Each structure stands twice: as structure tokens, then as C-alpha cells.
Amino acid sequence: xxxxxxxxxxxxxxxxxxxxxxxxxxxxxxxxxxxxLASAMAGYKINHVFNDALWSVFGxxxxxxxxxxFFHKTKxxxxxxxxxxxxxxxxxxxxxxxxxxxxxxxxxxxxVALALAEAHRLTGREAIAAIVVGYDxxxxxxxxxxxxxxxxxxxxxxxxxxxxxxxxxxKALNLDLDKVRNTLxxxxxxxxxxxxxxxxxxxxxxxxxxxxxxxxxxxxRMADAGAEGPREPLEGxxxxxxxxxxxxxxxxxxxxxxxxxxxxxxxxxLYPACRHTHAAIDAASNLRxxxxxxPSLLEKVKVHVYxxxxxxxxxxxxxxxEDEAKFSLxxxxxxxxxxxxxxxxxxxxxxxxxxETRALVSKIEIISDPLLENRAANIRGARxxxxxxxxxxxxxxxxxxxxxxxxxxxxxxxxxxxxxxAETIFPExxxxxxxxxxxxxxxxxxxxxxTRFLVL
Numbered sequence: 135x136x137x138x139x140x141x142x143x144x145x146x147x148x149x150x151x152x153x154x155x156x157x158x159x160x161x162x163x164x165x166x167x168x169x170x171l172a173s174a175m176a177g178y179k180i181n182h183v184f185n186d187a188l189w190s191v192f193g194x195x196x197x198x199x200x201x202x203x204f205f206h207k208t209k210x211x212x213x214x215x216x217x218x219x220x221x222x223x224x225x226x227x228x229x230x231x232x233x234x235x236x237x238x239x240x241x242x243x244x245x246v247a248l249a250l251a252e253a254h255r256l257t258g259r260e261a262i263a264a265i266v267v268g269y270d271x272x273x274x275x276x277x278x279x280x281x282x283x284x285x286x287x288x289x290x291x292x293x294x295x296x297x298x299x300x301x302x303x304x305k306a307l308n309l310d311l312d313k314v315r316n317t318l319x320x321x322x323x324x325x326x327x328x329x330x331x332x333x334x335x336x337x338x339x340x341x342x343x344x345x346x347x348x349x350x351x352x353x354x355r356m357a358d359a360g361a362e363g364p365r366e367p368l369e370g371x372x373x374x375x376x377x378x379x380x381x382x383x384x385x386x387x388x389x390x391x392x393x394x395x396x397x398x399x400x401x402x403x404l405y406p407a408c409r410h411t412h413a414a415i416d417a418a419s420n421l422r423x424x425x426x427x428x429p430s431l432l433e434k435v436k437v438h439v440y441x442x443x444x445x446x447x448x449x450x451x452x453x454x455x456e457d458e459a460k461f462s463l464x465x466x467x468x469x470x471x472x473x474x475x476x477x478x479x480x481x482x483x484x485x486x487x488x489x490e491t492r493a494l495v496s497k498i499e500i501i502s503d504p505l506l507e508n509r510a511a512n513i514r515g516a517r518x519x520x521x522x523x524x525x526x527x528x529x530x531x532x533x534x535x536x537x538x539x540x541x542x543x544x545x546x547x548x549x550x551x552x553x554x555x556a557e558t559i560f561p562e563x564x565x566x567x568x569x570x571x572x573x574x575x576x577x578x579x580x581x582x583x584x585t586r587f588l589v590l
Contacts, residue, residue, distance in 0.1 A: 136146020139387060144315040146391050147267050147301050148571065152259040152576075155266060158173040160576055161397045164261045165545055166269075166410075168572045169402050170223055171204075171588065172552035175479055175559050177225025177340065177407060178205050180456055184186075184337045188221055188344070193361040200253035204588045205559060213351040216249040220347040224291070224340035224349030224476065226406040227460045232399060233409075235276030236283075236442075237290025239298055239400060241404055242346040243268030244297045250306040250351065251581035260306065266397055268302030273396035278387040284329070286444070288378060290497045291472050292327020292342030299350025307354050320353035322374045332408075332446045336457035359468060387582070402537035404551060405476045407459070411466045412535035414516035418470035426471055426486035429493035437467055437500050438517040440507030447498045452492075456481040466467045467518060468494035470564055477538070478554065506533075512540060545573070 150526050176183060185507045190221075192214045202208075202221060203216035209215065222227050223241040230240040243265055251261040257339075275285070276294040283290060300321030303315040322562045327342040342516065357363070405415050414437055422568045426432075439448075450462040459465055459481045468491045469480050506515045512534065520528035550570050556565055564587060571584045578584065 136368060138369055139384060139559065140315060140318055141270060142365060142388055142391065143301070144311060144318055147305050148311045148314045149261060150267060150305065150392060151501040152263045152475060154392070155262070155395065157171045157400060159266060160262060163265045163573050164399045164572050165548060166240050166397065166400065167244060167265065167575065168569060169230055169548050170240045170353060171568060172555045173226060173229040174204055174219060174222040174549060175552065176228050176555035178222040178476060179558065180406065180481060181225030181287055181337055181340060184340060185221060185225065185339065188218060190216060196582040201249035202252060202585045202589050205590060207590050212249040212253040213348045215342045216245040216347040216351055219245040219249065220564065221340040221344040224343045227408055228403045228406045230400050230402055231409050232273045233401060234280070234509055235275050236280045237275045237292060237294060238343065239272035239295070242291060242295030242299045242344040243272065243302045245347045246302045246350045247306055248581065249305060252585050254307065256306060258575040258581060258583055261581050262576060263472050264306040265300045266395055267305040268298045269397035269400065270395055271301040273297035273399060282380040285380050286338045286378070287329050287341050289327035289331070290327045292346055293325040293378060295343055295346035296325040296349045297321045299346045300353040303350045303354035304357070304515035308360055314359035316361065316363045317354045319367040320356050321350055322367035324353065325361065325374065332461055336461055359399050378537045399539055401539070402543050402548065404537055406475060406478050406481055407466050408447050408461050410447050411463050413514065413532045414439055414463060414467050414518055415470045416535050417516050417518040418467045418534045419474050421520065421528065422471050422474040426520060429490060429497065432497055432520060434521040435471070435494060435498045436519040436521060437463060437498055438503040438506060438519065439463065439500065440514065441502050442507065444500055444502055451495055453483050458484050461492060463500060464495050464498045506584065518549060
């Protein structure tokens, strides 16, 4: 065994077994799976124009009926089903993420594990092992490459997500060591994703995890069929590291590999907006709960937040549609101040962007504060300050939004989220069946016992 990162990751993927996983890691996998399904329900409803376009391309293709397309009555080849299901999962920006990886592992990994588990009649335990592998690769690799990778304009969910999806697919198919290595090679060749979608064309952002999921399965199946990929796809002279980052921290990537499982370091999203808005939404909601003055009595609303949040969400003050609403720090904060929350219904700006919210948006000043992001101190927060006409101020600072490991959610919290996301899709009885099945995922003889509840 060489000490090349590609070889070490391949060896880890090949050797890991469900029995190696601590109980808390297994429970994390279940909770993140339920959260992904809730997010997919939301994305299916919200991003309907993009979803319909994707369906118009892939639905008529047909093909081998391997894996379920969620919220439809159709099965498609596993790569195509995973692509569509991943797009649903990212469509409302409610899917999980990781603050050091600066991306969304679940939406690239979960659709792969579910599609292949259904196609190949895997058990719940086999699906869990694939999920944990995918998250681990995503968080380790993306954290080791950032912040340089993000600063260059790449969307980690699409780039690193493709390699993570390949790892999950290789684990699900139980490939031998050489085939796992080739899977990583094929996945690295396909990695792509530009953050220009944060500037315009936001509805297209789910294409990144969609192609990552598709590419992950394609990579594993090509490797399984005997095709060979590059020998050093990550560390090579023209490999992934050199192409996508100015610095790679191999200690972050490889330390305690197979012992410390990074899925437990990921966060949940309770609001349908870019994660960079969530600390500010929490702060604004807390201010609202104490009662706020009418906009006419406010001179300014100062939103202090770290630079990366401003880069991605600070330019849109008056969103024109659902996609822009998800990336508007000003609108999400103003909505939380007027309503005490930010929900799927608030993405409908035609109905929700009322006079009081507009009045608050006009008073918002976004201020860069680099001290509100500090990896070492576990800070990625915001401070919302109300400045009244009489000179008095009120403020709330949130160091981490709810849903981070340090500010945890419960299974019941995610069930409540799913109920909100599933409105008009599934009745309460179906949601109870989904949640109950996910809770016993490690005891399922077949993943079909879950996927059968996810179709119409």
C-alpha cells in the first residue's frame, strides 16, 4: 500500500464495514437521511421550473427500472434516478452541510446510497456504510482544500461532492480495492461546479449535486466493468489538488481515517435559504420574540456578518423570485424581524414581501466582521443590531445557528421540518411511516422497505 492520498482513501472505503461504526454515528446517519428526505420534499415543491426541465430530459429516456424517482410513479436507471433525487434535495436550500467543508455532503451522497441500495437489493446496514463513507470523504477532502477552493469560485457540493458520491457508490457496490481506486479516478475527472450560480441563475444550483450523484454512480459502474482511471487523480501533477486549490492539508484529510467519522460534524438547516443567512435569521428571530419597534421608529438595522456570507448573500436586497430570496441576507433578516421565522412560504416574494418587510429592508446595512467567523473557535455567526431614532440600540449575537453539532436538533425537530416540507405531497400517515422506517434503518432487510414510501 502506497501512502498516496488516493490509495489511502481507497483502502479505507474498501475495508470499512457497518460493524466498525459507533452507535452514535449510525444514529447520525439515520437523522441525516430523514433530513435529506425532508429537504427533497421541499426542493421538489419549490424549484419546480428546474425540476420540470430535468424531468422533461430524463423522464422520457426510460431505461432499466432500477431505482425510484421520488414523488413520481416511475423507476429509472440508478444514475438517472439519483440525479433527479439529488436535484430535489438541493432545490430549497434546506439540505445539510458542513461549515469547515463549506458545502453540502448529504445531497450528493444520500441519493447515490438509496438508488444503488434499491437497485442492488441492499440492506439498511449496507446503505448506512455507504452513507458514512460518502460524508467522511466529503468533509475531510473539502475541509482540507478550503478556504482556497471556495475563494477560487468552486462549489464544493459539485466538485468534492462527485468524489464523495463515487466513494459512496463504490462502498454500496462492495468493489474490490483496485476498482475503488479507479472509481475515485473517474469521479475526480468529472468533478465540477461554479459558484457563479450564487450571482445569477440560482435555480440551476441543484445541477451541481445532481451531476455529482450521477457521476458517482457512473464512476463506480465503469470501474466495476473493468475500465481504468488515472493512477493519481487527487495528488498527481495535473490532478484534483493542483487544479482546484492553492493549499491542501493532508493531515485534515487523512488523520484518524476510519476512526473519526465526520458525518457527526455536519449541520442541519431549518430555514430554506443559504446557510450563510441562518445565524442572522436566528438573531433576528430572537429580537422579534422580544418585540421590535415599528419600522418608522428605526433608523437602521445593522447586520454584522463574516465576509463569505456577504460575498454569497449580501448583494440582493429586493429579491424578485424564490431563487433570489434564498440568497438575500437583507430579505431573510427583514422577514425574520417581521414574522419571527423564515419558512418555505416566505420564498414566495409576490405574497410575502409586504410593506413592513420592505420598510425594514430599506433600513438594513450589512457590515463585514471577520471576527464572526473563526474555525478554531467554532464561530460562524452574525449580530443583528436595531438602531432606534432616539439613539438607543438593541442587539442579539449568534455564534452558531441552530442545527450545528454544538446547537443540536432532535429527531423530533426534523420530523417537524419534514411535516412542513411535505405539505401537499404526502399525508401525515405517510410521513409517520417514513420516519418510523428511517429510525429502524439498521434493521431493514431491504432498503425497498423505505423507498416504497417515497413514491406517489
